[in-house]
Amino acid sequence: MVDKSNCIENSVENQGRYGILTLLFLGWCVGNLNRFSINYAIVEISKDFVLNASTQGFIMSSFFLGYALMQVPGGWLADKYGPKKVLISSILIWSVFAALSGLAWSALSLIIFRFLLGLSLGAFYPTALKTISQVFPRNEQGKAISILLVSGVIIAIISSILFAWIIGKMGWSALFYIIAVIGAIMAVLYLLILKLPVTTQDKVAIQTIDKPQKLAFKQVIRVPFVWSMCLAGFCVSLITWGINTWIPTYLVQARHISLMEAGKWQMMPAILGLFAMLASGIITDKLKMDTVRRSTLIMSVLTAVSVYIMYRTPSLMLFFVFEGIIIACVTAIFVIINSMIMKQFPPEVTGSVVGLVNFGSQAGSFTAPFIIGIIVDASKGSFDTTFLFLTAVAVLSIVAFLTTYLKNSLSTT
Secondary structure, three states: OOOHHHHHHHHOOHHHHHHHHHHHHHHHHHHHHHHHHHHHHHHHHHHHHOOOHHHHHHHHHHHHHHHHHOHHHHHHHHHHHOHHHHHHHHHHHHHHHHHHHHOOOOHHHHHHHHHHHHHHHOOHHHHHHHHHHHHOOHHHHHHHHHHHHHHHHHHHHHHHHHHHHHHHHHOHHHHHHHHHHHHHHHHHHHHHHOOOOOOHHHHHHOOOOOOOOOOOHHHHOOOHHHHHHHHHHHHHHHHHHHHHHHHHHHHHHOOOOOHHHHHHHOHHHHHHHHHHHHHHHHHHHHOOHHHHHHHHHHHHHHHHHHHHHHHHOOOHHHHHHHHHHHHHHHHHHHHHHHHHHHHHOOHHHHHHHHHHHHHHHHHHHHHHHHHHHHHHHHOOOOOHHHHHHHHHHHHHHHHHHHHHHOOOOOOOO
8 A cells, every 4th residue: 555645745745735725715715706696696686687586597597507517528628738727717717707797788698698607617616626636645635625615605604795785885797897806816826826736646646545446437427326426416506506596585585684684694504504514524534435425314314304494484593593504414415425526536537527426516506596486486486385396305315325325336337
């Protein structure tokens, strides 16, 4: 057995690894500003453009359609051309479409710009995970992933108040312009500071702890475990973005509170998600695969129960308590899914495999906003059916994780 920590230390010093991770974290913070911006802007956009719930849903989903479509190509581009070029290109292009989103003059133009924004942003995440797989040993990758992903939770906390304030003071267009400028600055920072070692991949690839599967990508798509993770990711993301995109509107329309008040309440679930994401990455690195898989089953059950109770409770406080439990569970599950993948496959195909599984996840993100919008319109403005739908999706995630216990789930068929 090769001592992994020594190999990795020879190629990328500890300080260098965390410097790279810091840049990835900051870049993904900017990416998440783009992801969350529409959740609050849509309330005012719907007034300006006079939109029904279905059209609002399509606007919010258009980003995730583009994002999902770029997952596999984004991972492939990172595998072929190297992470740095893909990361910088992704940030620059998404900043352009963020600015254009602020110039949108109709629902159709906004749908197009948000789709192209998602397409350009979609290459960043699989490329970032490939970078982590290159510079971190496998027994530290879970922690590194959780640090990267926690940026989304931090932005969720910040955006719940900040975005509502910016929109109230300057309008929704200004929000998109500000995010575009931040993105342009980040691209310059990457160009000047990000230094990725050329030979890291070869050195990391020979290290083994649990003997990860050595497969070509054409074999990877025949591994049942990959498709189980695709389905699980689909369900978890559908729940996550069903809540993230529609809860602000639900709180304003059904619970009759202001957008600013809704933003304040939304901080509590986001903070719980922050702690869950950090803890899950650290704990995952220390647990065996069987224990990790059991934990995903438990959290999936807890998610299903919490969605149903959240829907039934008349108490606003209990509503947010159970929303917090849901967000904590789904964020932890998402970290675990990515960690399990990276522990099972070598760095040569990590970008492509993560892209494939994340495509399933982002298909859920794309489906959630528009399908909920259709359900709300069909229910004449009621959200009751929406919560039952999300409960059913949580049950489906339980089934997905159960399939990982099938014989030969990690073998090619």
